[in-house]
Amino acid sequence: MFAEGDPALRFLVADEVGLGKTHVAKGVIALVIEHLRRIGDERHDIVYVCSNAAIARQNLRKLVPKGIEPLENIERLTMLPLARLDAGNSGQPGVNLLAITPGTSLKFGRSTGTFTERCLAYTFLRSHWGADVMSPRARRIFWNGITAGDPDKRLRSLERQYRPLIRGSLDGFVKLLDKVDEDRRHHGRPSIRSLFDEIVDGLAWKRTFPDDLLELRKELIGEVRRVMALVGITALRPDFVVLDEFQRFKDLLQPDPGNFAAELAHHLFDHVDPETGRATRTLLLSATPYRMYTTADEVDGDHYADFLDTCRFLYQDPKPVDRLERRFAKLRSALMSVDTLADAGV
Template structure:
């Protein structure tokens, strides 16, 4: 593992200062070109935060693709010894599965999540999920709302599973016995948020009137919400965050999963936003964002901003958001003010 460079260490220090603020917003944006070490900075931030905690540091790494998320979650914990590193990344890739599996015993626990799987848009099509999820939900429903579970019938959650269903139930029963205390209560609370009161009667009506996959999808969403509330993250890393407007814009506030994600805990988690491709502008969009009128098609990046504001291209000088970038991004999205990353700059830059 290579040690961080001086400009990366300076970025880590600034980010930790923002995260430790008791009055400000605990979020930080790093907008660097490809190859300038955003993941290295994220790794150092995670390592420094883990040193301050007695309990395992819970990290949610949100990326647009499963392969990218899996690769980068390994890099985020490179500072750990090999045995602890393997345990730290041996985690499920969905919110609903976090409650199914026992958290690993390591100083850091990293969950690599994709936005469309773990935080689907409100109104998007719901699916039945994996067989392990459905088996676990079936046992939870039997304990939480027996009348609704009886209305479903013993094979309702099976869907198209055949020989593997019995084994899935046995594994789910073992995991339920080892589940953390209070998970069942969290699941009841999540179902109360998902369905109208009276909850049990509403679910029985849903069983009779809705396709099985749609109803099971709502149960999966409730389990994900219960998992999120039961094991909230300490830090959420959004890789290429500009791709997740359905999470960060005003519409995201209507999603209970997103609301619980960004407001979990007493102070909420630290939010680290990473971006190598902040935004592209057309001639019309450039004028709207305050760019020169003669500008045709170009891309705003850290280096172009650096040349424009510092007068020279100095690699590594600008890695954090400049005022021009944040102004343009705010106009491009409807991100609520309380979630907007704080603007900052690295030492040596003349950007204000």
């Protein structure tokens, strides 16, 4: 993993359920931290990715080495700008270990997220556009749907709490928002500010949110949440990423310009530390993920194709995977003919 010369960067541990993959991951995390400390690295960022939030919280405690506190209050990348990541100090490295789930941190769709996410979105936009833009009518965009207590008061209270915490992230947020606007203009769509103004104008004299504005609201908040996730992920310097039961989110393994979740995930997988040039190491964990063959009536995909995709991710080089595919083709040909394996060149 940290060998001189040309170290491997991606690894797979696959066995049956209950044979100790989590213990293996804990041991590897401890070795990674030990190695980074030995070479004088002052900050270690470790990300655990799991498909289930409850299991992620449970396993996070199992994975963390003794004496290290994980970032348990941050479960979504969108909220990471609020975290004070430990940069370490002389003689005492900082360890940032957090768990995320693809469904809440990487895959957004048209969801408006949680109330706290929308409060953070409000904080960023208010800091960028100015307080005068956020009229009581405009604030409805962020608290609509919340019925308990006084949601507008809660929104303003959280904004005051979040405001000093995002100062270091605001410039990055603005730059990324500008990129989103540039892409939207390229596709003939209104800017985020224009979308916001359209919603605010449409809410005039309305006691309830009209259905057409609800769709625009989803679009607006969805775009801002994506920017917040990018702000959060760029704040990380992942040294080690663990993907638990990776076959549940196999669509994240291959880069895809049309898949924002995969784009975010590859910010983790493909990260290279700008100061040291050290690339992220990634560990895939899974119960044996592939069966030997796929029947015609299966609806959960082609196991052989998924296996090759996993190999492409691990190798990061098409050549060995092409060789493997050719060898399998020869093996299949031999098994279906009278040739021996030697005759088939396997």
